[in-house]
Amino acid sequence: MGLFSKFKAGLAQTHSRLVHEIKRIVTRSPKLTGSSLEELEHALIGADFGPAMTLQIIAAVKLAYETRGATGPDVFAIARAEVEKNLASSPSDLLQVPGGPTVVSIVGVNGTGKTTTSAKLAHYFQAQKKTVLLAACDTFRAAAIEQIKVWGHRLKVEVIAGSYGADAASVAHDAVTAAQARGVDYLFLDTAGRLHTKHNLMQELQKLHRVIGKQRAGAPHEVLLVLDATTGMNALNQAREFHKAVPLTGLIVTKLDGTSKGGMVVAIQKELGLPVKFIGLGEQPEDLQPFDAKQFAQALFEE
Amino acid sequence: MFESFSSKLQGAFRNLRGLGRISESNIAEALREVRLALLEADVNFKVARDFIERVKIKALGAEVIASIQPGQQIVKIISDELTELLGSTQAALDLSGTPSCLLMVGLHGAGKTTSSGKLARLLLKQGRLPLLVAADVYRPAAMDQLETLGQQLGIPVFLKRGETDVLKIAREALDFAKANQRNTLIFDTAGRLQIDEALVQELVRLRDFVKPQEILLVLDAATGQEAVNVATHFDSALQLTGAILTKLDGDARGGAALSLKAVTGRPIKFIGTGEKLDEFEPFHPERMASRILGMGDVVSLVERAAEAVDEDDLKRMEEKMRRGQFTLEDFLDQLRQMKKLGPLENVMKMLPGGAEAMKGQDLSKQEREFKHMEAMICGMTSQERRTPALLNAKRRIRVAKGSGVTVTELNTMMNKFAQMQQMMKKMGKFQKMMGKMGGGLPGMLGRR
Ligand SMILES: Nc1nc2c(ncn2[C@@H]2O[C@H](COP(=O)(O)OP(=O)(O)OP(=O)(O)O)[C@@H](O)[C@H]2O)c(=O)[nH]1
Ligand SMILES: Nc1nc2c(ncn2[C@@H]2O[C@H](COP(=O)(O)OP(=O)(O)O)[C@@H](O)[C@H]2O)c(=O)[nH]1
Ligand SMILES: [Mg+2]
Ligand SMILES: [Mg+2]
Numbered sequence: 001m002g003l004f005s006k007f008k009a010g011l012a013q014t015h016s017r018l019v020h021e022i023k024r025i026v027t028r029s030p031k032l033t034g035s036s037l038e039e040l041e042h043a044l045i046g047a048d049f050g051p052a053m054t055l056q057i058i059a060a061v062k063l064a065y066e067t068r069g070a071t072g073p074d075v076f077a078i079a080r081a082e083v084e085k086n087l088a089s090s091p092s093d094l095l096q097v098p099g100g101p102t103v104v105s106i107v108g109v110n111g112t113g114k115t116t117t118s119a120k121l122a123h124y125f126q127a128q129k130k131t132v133l134l135a136a137c138d139t140f141r142a143a144a145i146e147q148i149k150v151w152g153h154r155l156k157v158e159v160i161a162g163s164y165g166a167d168a169a170s171v172a173h174d175a176v177t178a179a180q181a182r183g184v185d186y187l188f189l190d191t192a193g194r195l196h197t198k199h200n201l202m203q204e205l206q207k208l209h210r211v212i213g214k215q216r217a218g219a220p221h222e223v224l225l226v227l228d229a230t231t232g233m234n235a236l237n238q239a240r241e242f243h244k245a246v247p248l249t250g251l252i253v254t255k256l257d258g259t260s261k262g263g264m265v266v267a268i269q270k271e272l273g274l275p276v277k278f279i280g281l282g283e284q285p286e287d288l289q290p291f292d293a294k295q296f297a298q299a300l301f302e303e
Numbered sequence: 304m305f306e307s308f309s310s311k312l313q314g315a316f317r318n319l320r321g322l323g324r325i326s327e328s329n330i331a332e333a334l335r336e337v338r339l340a341l342l343e344a345d346v347n348f349k350v351a352r353d354f355i356e357r358v359k360i361k362a363l364g365a366e367v368i369a370s371i372q373p374g375q376q377i378v379k380i381i382s383d384e385l386t387e388l389l390g391s392t393q394a395a396l397d398l399s400g401t402p403s404c405l406l407m408v409g410l411h412g413a414g415k416t417t418s419s420g421k422l423a424r425l426l427l428k429q430g431r432l433p434l435l436v437a438a439d440v441y442r443p444a445a446m447d448q449l450e451t452l453g454q455q456l457g458i459p460v461f462l463k464r465g466e467t468d469v470l471k472i473a474r475e476a477l478d479f480a481k482a483n484q485r486n487t488l489i490f491d492t493a494g495r496l497q498i499d500e501a502l503v504q505e506l507v508r509l510r511d512f513v514k515p516q517e518i519l520l521v522l523d524a525a526t527g528q529e530a531v532n533v534a535t536h537f538d539s540a541l542q543l544t545g546a547i548l549t550k551l552d553g554d555a556r557g558g559a560a561l562s563l564k565a566v567t568g569r570p571i572k573f574i575g576t577g578e579k580l581d582e583f584e585p586f587h588p589e590r591m592a593s594r595i596l597g598m599g600d601v602v603s604l605v606e607r608a609a610e611a612v613d614e615d616d617l618k619r620m621e622e623k624m625r626r627g628q629f630t631l632e633d634f635l636d637q638l639r640q641m642k643k644l645g646p647l648e649n650v651m652k653m654l655p656g657g658a659e660a661m662k663g664q665d666l667s668k669q670e671r672e673f674k675h676m677e678a679m680i681c682g683m684t685s686q687e688r689r690t691p692a693l694l695n696a697k698r699r700i701r702v703a704k705g706s707g708v709t710v711t712e713l714n715t716m717m718n719k720f721a722q723m724q725q726m727m728k729k730m731g732k733f734q735k736m737m738g739k740m741g742g743g744l745p746g747m748l749g750r751r
Contacts, residue, residue, distance in 0.1 A: 042348050042349075045342060045348045045528065046347075046348060046528050047528070048345075048527040048528050048529075050342075050343070051339055051342045051343060109525075109550075109553065110412070110414070110550060110578065111411070111412025111413065111414065111523065111550075112412060113411070113412060140578070141448075141578070142416075142447075142448045142449075142451035142452050142455075143444040143445075143447035143448035143450070143451050144444075144448075146443075146444035146447040146448075147442075147443045147444035147447075147448070149444075150443035150444050151443060154443075193578075195550065195552060195553040196553070196554075197552070197553050197554050198552075228412065228523075228525075230410060230523070230526055230527060230529055230533075231523070231525045231526065231527055232345030232525060232526060232527025232528060232555075232558070232559070233343055233344070233345055233527070233556070234345070234525040234553070234554065234555040234556070235525075235527075237554055237555075255410075255411060255496075257496065258410070258496045258497075258498065258529070259496075259497075259498055259529055259532055260527065260528075260529045261528075261529075264527070283411075283441070283442075
């Protein structure tokens, strides 16, 4: 399967229910009535858009109907346009800093898919003929180092690691040194999962970034927050707090191969202006797709 | 945001005061707030809708109890209903088999492996002899992860690196348990999507072979609307016996708990409250209810206040306030009643948004101020307390000296009290917020 078709297949599965529901609403009741609006509301809420975002989209749909009448665009088109507008389509490419490694820090709460995503990113850039390096900056969780080493072995990517309980910042420091020495294009730092509410753990992450920032100007050049698509409204808190602590440059939404819709990224992008850079569609290295706002919005509201 | 849920509810119910009964039209606004709070907490929208219906039926026709604010009354109905739905009794583990077997299942990254370790630790403490079984044959280093946890706990782990057949692992694990006198097996399985039929069938086969007493769905507290589908699928495929809700040490409201309970009826047996292996607790439905509603511990506060406060006193007090006859004597009573609720800091923490409001505020200062006030009032004669106008300069010096404050401090307190009296008069029927909310004296706690 080609990349694009895989993306579509993943999203089609993900969103078919939503699409189905909206289609039903529209065909049964093209004019917007109280009850059809309520159904639209349920479809959006069910996709984890959250009450506030849902109300905004519904308001936009109402307004469009009032101004353009029933002959104007249908509910799909209006809702899609609204979602797309909020998912400001900035390029999903990662920076590539000339003259040395681009350091990419992968952060997020526990269990969202940081390690797997680090490996997938390494694979993705390898496929683009870039040289890559992984760093095992999770020195806390049981077997976290073995886990990323297994990936490194599988992908034939070198993994810089320390020992358990070691200072994550010093592992990162070693990794940057190694990346510079080897002259690789990208260095991915797999950091430990941490809840955004834990002040000390967020400070630890700030310190890690500070240390490598001193070592190499501008590092980390990308800070990507990994969000689990299954997460509901808490994703917004996660994004807010991580962004406050270590300014993020983008989001990665994982587990979109499941039935979750990942609708919360719309509210996140609207509030924080953080672009979604990639989406995760499975457990294999190739199950990573660059994010495309237009495709995402389309897949949400079309068959 | 949701912190203000309870106060919004108060607002929605203000106009209800004095009405004899709660009616459909006058609770509509409040129920809208409840619905929003539930959605914000990630309760599935269908579950939320059904819940609102239940609350409505309960609330409709309920007498508005004269001595309680209607808002509080509804909060209580909602919270009781939610608590009941979440499971009114503590569900214990079934450890009847010889050996007893527990199967941990769930989505990727939910916390199955960690919870397996936590459960093993708990069972060991209860005198069981647990064996951790590494049945995740997919995730890289999953077996190493469990092995590490076993080492940390001093609990044996059965693992066969490289084996991909979970049935084979299970068979050998059971043999191993028998040979080594382990009476409780905990199977840590791989994370899987509920729609991944092939992998779900693998679990079905494992269940049919092991015949576990417990099949526990491990669910992340931050799970969104899909919690309903996840729970439904796993339950219909495996017939769950319960669930473990993880990562409650974060700030996720945990509405998924309600979704899960509502669609499967299976009890939540434990909660995970941290990455460490001792951060594991039995599930408390009433705490979860407050958390989902974003109410802090307002309900238990209401209950404590009800215990601490004499209803008759309260009536008399309200009457006085209404008439503007609230004296320093009464004020002293109130200060003392408030003390019964516990340290101000704890009281504030229990209030919705209290923890937030307390940030950067020195409550101990406020507490000291209350203490000073108490001392000052104690230093007055009962005549002076009833008629503060008697307090001329000379008397003020005496009172200040007697209670260890400066005259300026005394004057400030007297001014505040006068303001308060004014305000009460204006408000006419000043609500019994002391008694029922344990919360601020108007104008004294600063921003309200
Ligand atoms: N279905 C699916 N599973 C995923 C995806 N990404 C990661 N996973 C799985 O999710 C689980 C957790 O992934 P990890 O990469 O270990 O997550 P993490 O964020 O590094 O976890 P911690 O370091 O423990 O906080 C693993 O079982 C992965 O295989 C995805 O896009 N789809
Ligand atoms: N903060 C917190 N983290 C948890 C909790 N339970 C598990 N975790 C973390 O969540 C991540 C995934 O847990 P794991 O047990 O590997 O999940 P599994 O994939 O379901 O086996 C790990 O980083 C754990 O340390 C919890 O209750 N609180
Ligand atoms: Mg990891
Ligand atoms: Mg696991």
